[in-house]
Amino acid sequence: MNVYRNKLKIRIAYSAVLVAVLLTVMFLSNMGYIGNPAVEKDFFKGFINGLCFSAVFMSVFSIVRYVMMLKDKKKLKEQYIKENDELKKKIVSDAGTNEYYFIVTGLGAGTIIGGYLNIYVFWSFYIALFYCCIVREILCFWYKRKYKSDESDYEE
C-alpha cells in the first residue's frame, strides 16, 4: 500500500503545481499581461477563464480527496481497489479502442465532406485526423517497446 500512498502524494504535488500555474495564467490574462488585447474577444477570454477555473476546481477537489484518503487507511484501500479493478480497466480499454475507430471514421468522413464545403472546415478535420493517427502511432510504438520482448531474449 506504500507504493500507492506515494503515488497519491505525487498526484497531490502535480495537482498543486497545476493549480498554481493555472491561477497565474488566469491572473496574468485578466490583468492584460499576456495575450493580445486586440485579438482577444470577450467570448474567448471567458472561455479561457471558464476552462482554467474548472481545471482549478477539479484539481483542488482531487487534492482534498487524496489528502483525506491518505489519512484513512480503509478509504485508501477502497480507492486502490476501485482504481485497479481489472473489469473496470477492461471496460475502459475496450471503450478506448472502439472510441478511436469511431473518431477516426467520423473525422475521415468530416474531412471528405468538409472538402466540398469550406477549405477551413477541411483543414480543421484533416489536422484533427492527422493528430489522432499520430497520437495512436506514438502510443503503439511506446507500448510495443514496453511489452514486446527483445530479439536477444529469444532462446531456442
Added chain:
Amino acid sequence: MKTKIRELRKQRKLSQEELAVAVGTTRQTITSIEVGKYTASLVLAYKISHYFGLSIEEVFDFSDVYNSEDDF
C-alpha cells in the same frame, strides 16, 4: 467461462463483497465472473483459487477453452 465461485462462496457463507475485498477487487467484478460475463485474469484467478485453497482448474472450468481451439 463457467466457474464454481458461487458454489464455493455459498459453502463458506461468504458474500460477494467479502470475497471481493479479500482478493482485492470489486463486487461487480466478482458478479461478472460468477455469471460468466467476464473472464478473470490469471492473477485474479490465482488469488480467488488461493483464497479457497484450491487449484485454478478446480475453480475455473477450462473446457470452453479447448472447445474454442477446435473452432480453428
